[in-house]
Amino acid sequence: MSGSGGRRGSKRGHEEVSSGSSSSASSASSSAGNAKPKVMSTSLKRIQKELAEITLDPPPNCSAGPKNDNMYEWVSTILGPAGSVYEGGIFFLDIHFSADYPFKPPKVTFRTRIYHCNVNSHGVICLDILKDNWSPALTISKVLLSICSLLTDCNPADPLVGSIAAQYVQAREEHDRTARLWTKKYACGGSYPS
Known part of the structure; x- marks a missing residue:
């Protein structure tokens, strides 16, 4: 009696697993119709790959990672060169x-x-690889390295703030003094600005 009951139970378990699988398959196919475009999954895979890489081997004086649990929103820190x-x-x-x-x-x-001169009052950065010269081969690590390079050598020929570019070219000492004052005033607190 217990043998047949065991078989029946295992058969019923198999049917439940089977029906559970088909139910899962049908719910997966119905949710696939409602899913976001494939580009979303491609982007998420790429972002996760870059997060793993930047965590293991960050660019010098830089760090970056997700803000809270949102993989599409990151925070980065760059130490002044x-x-x-x-x-x-x-x-x-x-x-x-x-x-x-x-x-x-x-x-x-x-x-x-x-x-x-290449960063405006809204924090927008004038950097060719963030615009027309972007390539899918670039990564956040490479972008951060380019921004660090911009901090060392600004590009007054392609400014976002013309007055700062002009000051950089025509009155370099005054420019440098002001930049150091701003760094001391705004960038030495060490906490994320609200």
């Missing part, structure tokens, strides 16, 4: 990935105020 007018500063940046990433560039903005 030694020997630059930004030395000693801790600069926070927001990084926003779209569902089209890596086919479209991330949106990267300074949250910490910075006196720089």
Whole structure:
């Protein structure tokens, strides 16, 4: 009696598993119809891969990772490069990935105020790889390295703030003094600006 009951139970268990599988399959196919485009999953895989890489091997003086649990919203910190007018500063940046990433560039903005001809008062950065020269082969690590390079050598020929670019070219000492003051005032607190 117990043998047949065991078989019946195992057969019933098998039927439940089978029906559970078909139920799962049908719910998976119905949810696939409601799912976001495949680009979303491609972007998420790429973002997760870049997070693993930047966690294991971050660019010098940089860090980056998700803000809370949202993989599409990151926070980055860049330490002001030694020997630059930004030395000693801790600069926070927001990084926003779209569902089209890596086919479209991330949106990267300074949250910490910075006196720089290639960064405007809203934190927008004038950097060719964040616009027309973006390539899916680029990564957040490479973007952060480019931003660090911009902090060492600004590009007054392609400014977002013309007055700062003109001052950089025509009155470099005054420019450098102001940039150091801003770094001390806005970038030496070490906390994410609200």
